[in-house]
Amino acid sequence: MIRALFLAATALAAAPALAAPAPVHNATAPAASEGQRLANLFRESDESQLRRNPIQALFRGDMRYAPEFGDYITDRYQAAEKAAGVADLAALARIDRAKLHADDRISYDVFKWQTELTLKGYRPDLLKVQIERPIDHFSGFQVFVPDLSSGEGAAPFKTVADYENNLKRLEGYIVYLDRATARMRQGLADGIVNPKLVMKNVVDQLDGIVAQGVEGSTFYKPVTHFPAAIPAAEQARLKAQYAAFIRDRLNPAHAHLRDFIKAEYLPHARDSVGLGQMKGGPALYRYLVEQNTTTQMTPQEIHALGLREVDRIHGEMEKVKNAVGFKGDLHQFADFLRTDPRFKPATAAAMRDAFIDIDRRVGVVVGRDFSVIPKTPLEVRADPPYREKTSAGGEYNSGTPDGSRPGIFYYNSYDLPSRYTWGYETLFLHEGRPGHHFQISLAQENTNLPAFQRFGGNTAYVEGWALYSESLGYELGFFTDPYQNYGHLNDEILRAMRLVVDTGIHSMGWGRDQAIKYMLENSAMSPTDATAEVERYIAIPGQALAYKVGQLTIRRLRTKAEQALGPKFDVRDFHAQVLMSGALPMEVLERKIDDWIAAKKRS
Known part of the structure; x- marks a missing residue:
């Protein structure tokens, strides 16, 4: 199980990349090749996505948006992300896949597959049953933000600016918790709610966070050990600032969410545990x-x-x-x-x-x-x-x-x-x-x-x-x-x-x-x-479900390669083929291995 990547992807709603407006080209400039146009699309799409999803940038070690937490849960955000996916697919369709090199064709296929599937998730009925249940005990923001902010997670704490950026992000986190409460109220009105046992676990998590108090809080950890380069006066200021923020802002926000769940949400949460018993659940x-x-x-x-x-x-x-x-x-x-x-x-x-x-x-x-x-x-x-x-x-x-x-x-x-x-x-x-x-x-x-x-x-x-x-x-x-x-x-x-x-x-x-x-x-x-x-x-x-389906596919492809190549099969080469293009959908991975087998046979 991948803690950071999975939580970031689920909590941030894994929205499609937002495409930037198409650049204006000089009419006399030489035409870009299909590969260059594809690379430009990927770059512009990724840059725009990071601006809208700053925590993803933080996990990469990209500090350009470090003070920002992000939106993630408003109607405006969801509509913009959906529009971005549509724009990305339109731009991709204008690139001739047949003129691309082999590696670029793989990238083309992965990008198309991922964006089409993500857009399917923005279908109104599917989006509704997801966004009105924004918190659970496994993938809610309350699970990974403490680690992110602990001084031992993805966020760095090397400079005064790092410490101040963390507090700015946490202000955004508090806003998110309020918006999540509003979404859950929508879910209550629509009959779209999580199971009781899930939300009881969330209450236990929030109880644990609040019970830490101030100086025992995970969020206080960064000010218990400063880098030597931060002056003593700044250390004292930051320590006081963190204590006040946790006491006056953060712990009350967690307590408010906990109290809402206990008093308003749990009495109406589902006794059933499967999506099949929830309105809109079977399609989701x-x-x-x-x-x-x-x-x-x-x-x-x-x-x-x-x-x-x-x-x-x-x-x-x-x-x-x-x-x-x-x-x-x-x-x-x-x-x-x-x-x-x-x-x-x-x-x-x-x-x-x-x-x-x-x-x-x-x-x-x-x-x-x-x-x-x-x-x-x-x-x-x-x-x-x-x-x-x-x-x-x-x-x-x-x-x-x-x-x-x-x-x-x-x-x-x-x-x-x-x-x-x-x-x-x-x-x-x-x-x-x-x-x-x-x-x-x-x-x-x-x-x-x-x-x-x-x-x-x-x-x-x-x-x-x-x-x-x-x-x-x-x-x-x-x-x-x-x-x-x-x-x-x-x-x-x-x-x-x-x-x-x-x-x-x-x-x-x-x-x-x-x-x-x-x-x-x-x-x-x-x-x-x-x-x-x-x-x-x-x-x-x-x-x-993913583990066994993916493992059986990779093992089947290895067996296929071993049988097709005989003495030409090298497991080190096979693993490089599987690993060196990033995480591929199963159908794209199979095409890549088939092409590799054919090339090895010819060599």
Whole structure:
């Protein structure tokens, strides 16, 4: 799971890029080539998007709009973003794709696919059911703004201006919270509301933020350790300014939102948990399935695929159970793995050290499978306490292209007895190297790509790559311990179960308890993890479908290439082909690999 990129994309509504007005050309100037015209469109579109979505610029390390928070939720913003997508497609249609070089054709196809799909999301009925539910416990602004402003996230705190810019952004955040409250009131009037359990989790989050007080607040952290270059007088001024702002503005804003949810929203929130039970929900879920999988698969097809994958992986688990000599069925084996003390982390520090050691071991062998290694460093950190209860077992936060901010692998040590050592290797391969860290960093560092390919993407590719990366553990020398091998299979079956459970909840009427029961019966997950997973699917429908669909596609393309090329196949070349164009929709990725196979055959 990618914390920063996912939250930024969902919370900012992932609007299409806003195209700038077409430049006026000198009549005597030489005509631009199709490739130049395409590059100009991408550049103008990206520049305009960053002006309208300043937090996206901040995550990139672009400080030009650092004092700004952005709009994101007004009718004016949504209308402008929709108009931008229409303008972008019109400009793209005036470029002759047949005259482009191969890499530019890929960029053309990705840009067209992304913009068309985003525009579909602005259909009035789909936009309404999204914008009137602006906050949940997984992707709401209240989840990632504290980290952004903590001094440990994307926003830098190196100069006096950095500190002042943060307060200016937080003023915009307070405005956003008020506007989100107004949107939720619209939802109440229209019968478009989130489930009770989601909003109870939001209340718990807001309670936690307010309970921190002032000097214990995550937002106060930047003024507890200043860079030496900031003069003492400025430090004192900023410390007082931050304390007053948190006390008088920020904590009251969070309390106001919390009180509104408790008093006005929760009494009318849904007892049901699936989109299928919400007004406008079935159409939104079909759109979210397409958006997240980048395919035309139906919920029913995905549900059936998940059931088949669960059965297949159970067969692999049986082999591990038999190999370690366990007497009993898979349910009993899962209970053993959940309860035996040998599989419990001794301490949170021991958990950290284990992940650091896995990172070291990956570094020694990863060159076997990869010809290009990211320059961006990777750090291992614990999940911050304010979000650990509702966070996944591990998450990735991207670094900046210039390496000034590292990529971060977050591990979750909340409820330590519910964490299992047998899941360590597969978790790190997914969230760290060669999973999210390689894919995101290599794209960001590739300055030959247009910005939307360097910094954008789709969930099927991003999460599909990370799940595929887990399977590379076998060829990189991991999973030699049968229990770590089981941990990999347990994670893989989680992604297969997601196909069953997400579609079950949102398309087939499953309830929360039914979904949790299914996950516990089919894996060695703890009740804590299974509950967090199911409540995540309830909060962000469709996202969990992307992992398995993307992974199966990448694995199928690798098998196709291996069979077609025989001795000419080089896994390092294959991985470069998959990674070095950014996150591609599945159909575009397949065309690229087919073209690569054809070229290799001719060589």
